[in-house]
Amino acid sequence: MAKFQKHVFICVNERDPSDPKGCCAAKGSPEVAAAFKRKLHERGLKRVVRANKAMCLDQCAQGVTIVVYPEATWYGHVTLDDVDEIIEQHIVGGRPVERLVIPPEKLTGIDAVPDGSRSR
């Protein structure tokens, strides 16, 4: 099936400043999303790799949070300074940027269907 080779989702969810969860938007995620989009286009990857703004990715404590599909690589605490490295090393080079990968024990999400009806 034709598709984007990689699909990068950047959380731009915004919560009320009084919310103890915090939010990615307050940590600069709109600027990170814009940088991904601009730099991917400059790199000639428009429509090959899509930088996509997303609402809450449910990893608020790790914001700015990004997930790269189809490999499901999760990055946390991403800043503008990290965008070039993620693009060059991971998106183009295929090697995740390990120092930014969210440790499995800090990710919300359950990698199994509890009732046993696995679909993968």
Added chain:
Amino acid sequence: MAKFQKHVFICVNERDPSDPKGCCAAKGSPEVAAAFKRKLHERGLKRVVRANKAMCLDQCAQGVTIVVYPEATWYGHVTLDDVDEIIEQHIVGGRPVERLVIPPEKLTGIDAVPDGSRSR
């Protein structure tokens, strides 16, 4: 890596009504996203499968547009009436709902890196 078993992104992008591209929001995508979230929770799949609102998925002509990762199955023209079928047949049962799958020739996106530096 711990993660969601499946991650369902529903486009909720909103464009000005005068934009000839149209948008998923005007076709009812916020209600479709809410239905996915509610029904997945009712099905006991909270934190196993995440329904995630996304900004523009770049398939405006096919809206309401949804993409399911990690398998990268793209659905178009999704309505509230389709949500149960997608959850039961695909998310739980593992068989995509073919009648809703966007034909490859109608998808934007290029499934190869033009300069040959493939990363998958």
